[in-house]
Amino acid sequence: DAKTTQPPSMDCAEGRAANLPCNHSTISGNEYVYWYRQIHSQGPQYIIHGLKNNETNEMASLIITEDRKSSTLILPHATLRDTAVYYCIVYYGNNRLAFGKGNQVVVIP
């Protein structure tokens, strides 16, 4: 089973920031938090990952709480092409990799 909990779905307005929450209260010390997204019938696409510091790349920002029990993925200016299922997962190296059901995000014009 997945070690993370996400809301099943959420809407956000085009052009606004989208904040996607994730709980991972049982995360181990060496496990990273990864975010992927999947557009219909394609393989998931990597977005960002982090261990304990906040991270930013060209796609998104990742905010991890100090206790590492939860994180938030921020899409700074959501576009219609950001509509997808977003997966928050925790793992280390080549261990068991479980995705769960993800969060269906719909960007509304």
Added chain:
Amino acid sequence: DGGITQSPKYLFRKEGQNVTLSCEQNLNHDAMYWYRQDPGQGLRLIYYSQIVNDFQKGDIAEGYSVSREKKESFPLTVTSAQKNPTAFYLCASIPPPGEYTEAFFGQGTRLTVV
């Protein structure tokens, strides 16, 4: 270019027949994974392999079998024991442990059993 190749993209089989889905990678990754996805559902782990000649069951292994005779290949067989085999199947691989262990995915195989 390095990547993961799943074949075929679409597969039709009669009920009761075994069918094997191919997954090949030239990324030199040790770990490979098979997932099943049903409409409106997330990815469920079927089997994974961390090294050649070794593999572990995931959450929904019943009715499936795998082999890992080569590092590059991790075929999945959907057997007649799988009660509802119609689904979208995804294969993934991960680099050796380190900071950047992003998972790489194939484009998937859509299996339809008639």
